[in-house]
Amino acid sequence: MKILSLALIALSVPASAYTFDDDVPQATRDQITTDMAFMGTLQGDAATPLHEQFFAKTVDGASYVRFFESRVTAVGLDDCGSASAVACVIPWMGSSRIWLTPNYTKFSHPQLAKMMVVFHEARHTETARGNWQHARCPRPFLDESGKEIKSIWTGASLGGEAACDTAAGGSYGSSTILLKNVEKFCKNCTEKVIQDAALYSNDQFKRMVGAGKEEMRKDLYSAIR
Amino acid sequence: MSPKTAFFAAALVAVGGAVFLLRRPASDEPVATSSEAPGLSSEKVSQPEPGVSPRVAMEVLEASVSAQTQQKLKVLREILATKNDNDPRLDTELRTLSDEAKALFSVQYSAFPPEAHNERGTIVFLLGRNLTKPSDVDFLVRVVGEPACLSMAKCSEPDPPSKRDDEHIETAHEVTLVYAQLVALKAAERYLKQPQPQPEVAEKLRALLEAAKESPQPRVASLAEEILSRTSL
Numbered sequence: 188m189k190i191l192s193l194a195l196i197a198l199s200v201p202a203s204a205y206t207f208d209d210d211v212p213q214a215t216r217d218q219i220t221t222d223m224a225f226m227g228t229l230q231g232d233a234a235t236p237l238h239e240q241f242f243a244k245t246v247d248g249a250s251y252v253r254f255f256e257s258r259v260t261a262v263g264l265d266d267c268g269s270a271s272a273v274a275c276v277i278p279w280m281g282s283s284r285i286w287l288t289p290n291y292t293k294f295s296h297p298q299l300a301k302m303m304v305v306f307h308e309a310r311h312t313e314t315a316r317g318n319w320q321h322a323r324c325p326r327p328f329l330d331e332s333g334k335e336i337k338s339i340w341t342g343a344s345l346g347g348e349a350a351c352d353t354a355a356g357g358s359y360g361s362s363t364i365l366l367k368n369v370e371k372f373c374k375n376c377t378e379k380v381i382q383d384a385a386l387y388s389n390d391q392f393k394r395m396v397g398a399g400k401e402e403m404r405k406d407l408y409s410a411i412r
Numbered sequence: 413m414s415p416k417t418a419f420f421a422a423a424l425v426a427v428g429g430a431v432f433l434l435r436r437p438a439s440d441e442p443v444a445t446s447s448e449a450p451g452l453s454s455e456k457v458s459q460p461e462p463g464v465s466p467r468v469a470m471e472v473l474e475a476s477v478s479a480q481t482q483q484k485l486k487v488l489r490e491i492l493a494t495k496n497d498n499d500p501r502l503d504t505e506l507r508t509l510s511d512e513a514k515a516l517f518s519v520q521y522s523a524f525p526p527e528a529h530n531e532r533g534t535i536v537f538l539l540g541r542n543l544t545k546p547s548d549v550d551f552l553v554r555v556v557g558e559p560a561c562l563s564m565a566k567c568s569e570p571d572p573p574s575k576r577d578d579e580h581i582e583t584a585h586e587v588t589l590v591y592a593q594l595v596a597l598k599a600a601e602r603y604l605k606q607p608q609p610q611p612e613v614a615e616k617l618r619a620l621l622e623a624a625k626e627s628p629q630p631r632v633a634s635l636a637e638e639i640l641s642r643t644s645l
Contacts, residue, residue, distance in 0.1 A: 218495070225498055270571045271564055271585060294564045295530045297591065298497040300584045332634060339586050359583075377502045379537050386594055390587045390631070 204256040208263040214292050219262065219305070226302055227252045231372035237406040238368040241361050246372045251365065255305070258312045259285045273304050276311040278318050285309060297383040299369070303362045303391065310358040319358050324351040325396055336393065353397040355406070360399055363391045367407040466523035473516050481513045488517065488538070492531045502538070509542045518551050526558070526567040533591040540599020549616040552596040556624050556632065561589045586631060593632045597624060597639055604643040618643075 203223065207216050231246025243250035265286035267275035273290045280286075285308050291301070311318050326346035328336045336345050345351075352359040366388035370381055388407075395403055464472070474482060487506060491499045509517065521535040536555055543549065561567035564585055587594065600617040603609055621643075624636035 221495070225496065228498070273584070290564065294588070295528050296584060296588050297530045297533065298495060300588060304584050330634065332637065334630070334634070337630075339589070375498075377498050377500060378541070379502055379534060380498050382537065382595070382598055383497065386591075386598070387584065387587055391583050394583060 205259050206261050208261065211262060211264045211287070212289075212292075215264070215287055215289075216262075218292050219287065222298055222302055222305070223252060223255065225298055226255075228375065229369060229373055230375050231368070232374060233372045234368045235364070235371070235406045237355055237364045237403065241356060241364060242368075246368050246374075251306070255309050258309045259283060261285075262287060264288070273301065274308045276308050276318065278311075278314065282314045282318075283312050285312065297379075297387075299366065299380055299383045300387050303366055303387050306365055307358040307362045310356075310361050316356075319352075319354075319356070321349045321357070321359070322351045322353045322396065323347055323349050324394075330393060351394050351396045353395075353399045355395075355399040355402050357399070359391055359394040360403060363388045363395070363403065364407065366391070371407075466519060469519050470516075470523050473519055477512050477516055481510060481516055484509065484513045485516055485520065488520070488535070492534060495530070497530070497534070502534075506538055507541070509538065514539055514542060514548065514551075521551075521555075526561055527564065529561075529564075529588045529591045533595045536592045536595040536599065540596060540602070543599065543603050543613055543617075545610070546612045546616050549613060549620060552599060552617075553620055555596045556593050556620060556627070558593065560629055564588065590629050590631050593624075593627075593629065594635055597621065597632065597635050601639040601643060604639075 203220055227248040229246055229248040229251065234243065234245050234247075238246075242254060260283040261281065263281075263284055263286045265275065265277070265288060266272065267277075267286055267288050269288075271290065272288050273294060273296070274288065275286050276284070277286060285305070296304075313319060324336070324345045324347065326344075328344060328346035328351075330336050337343060338345055338348070354360060355364065366384045369376060370384035370388060373381060373384070376384070392400075392403065392407070474485065477485075484506060487501055491501060491506075517535050517539055521532055521539075524531045524535075526532075532555075536552070539548070539551055543552075562569055563571040565571065597620075600621055603617055604614055618640070621636045621640050625633055625640065627633045627636065
């Protein structure tokens, strides 16, 4: 009976295409596996054109898992050089490798927010696109109401910092497109997940500048859920 | 306290008469319960004495509530423990909350440390979906008036300087640090957009949003401003 129980537990944990380094704690492995399984369940009946371009014709969990697993083959453990980082890509230490920090399980982010960070980093693995390097934010860098956007860490303006994207396909853009489509079209999401998708995508959209921002505005903010 | 922070605190006190705005109790500090619990009926729930810790308050309250409310708390805790934000029970078993359940959930909110952003925000979401009378708004007022959380690791302390570009990863943190507050404001928006809101509840929510516009936390202030513009008559 015990063997059968163990076998059933093993079957209930979805197998992943990526490997874990030996030093990745079991709790971290379990959490990202669970979080990715959550992403894999998302379903919707429509999507925006940009979502179709990067993911699928509809909100489709399988396409999100494919997106991640076709880019990330290994998960390691690192502090990513910051006390507050959750995940990062370090191109010179493996282009298809994502690094999770102990904060991945320690910090209390909504599940979709963690996935936003992970999918953001997954985009950064693409060496063929120069790892989708970020663009420098314009000076001054103002929000919709004309107020200067500042770093929460330093209080300094983000103007001139490499903390923006000009292309919709970049890390900020693609993960915003994913979340905004979940907000608009997910059919099996809880109301909380839908609201989280709205809160985080609308915020991340503020890091878009230039032509990519206008392209995304037309794509994401025209259809009202 | 900066002038803006002082003004914001004063404005929120004016909205809700709340007395818990200027400092947040640490998780092991005493917390008041009876006056902050929305819709709490003293006939239904035995009240712990003011000044007891959230954990003791929870134990006292749990022992005095109905089996149905205890079951709702059990479901809430199960969902939070699994960290599954897409648990459908959020929209079924926890969709409607009695006054008793609201009271218990609000004490559960206080029992979490301030760094438990998702847990706290989930409770705000559930209570914010159950605004049925003016006193229910008091809980949201209290949440929006909490002092800023300075870092994900420890709300009372900012992060140490880092070696890498924090601007790159801070977008998620920026929202999560004020997650409970943003969820409270979204609850106000949802209520104000419904076809026939109760005038008294709507009035308190508008006052909350007006006060939140002056929040020293930029994301709270800007969301309050956006919601007011979307829900103006």
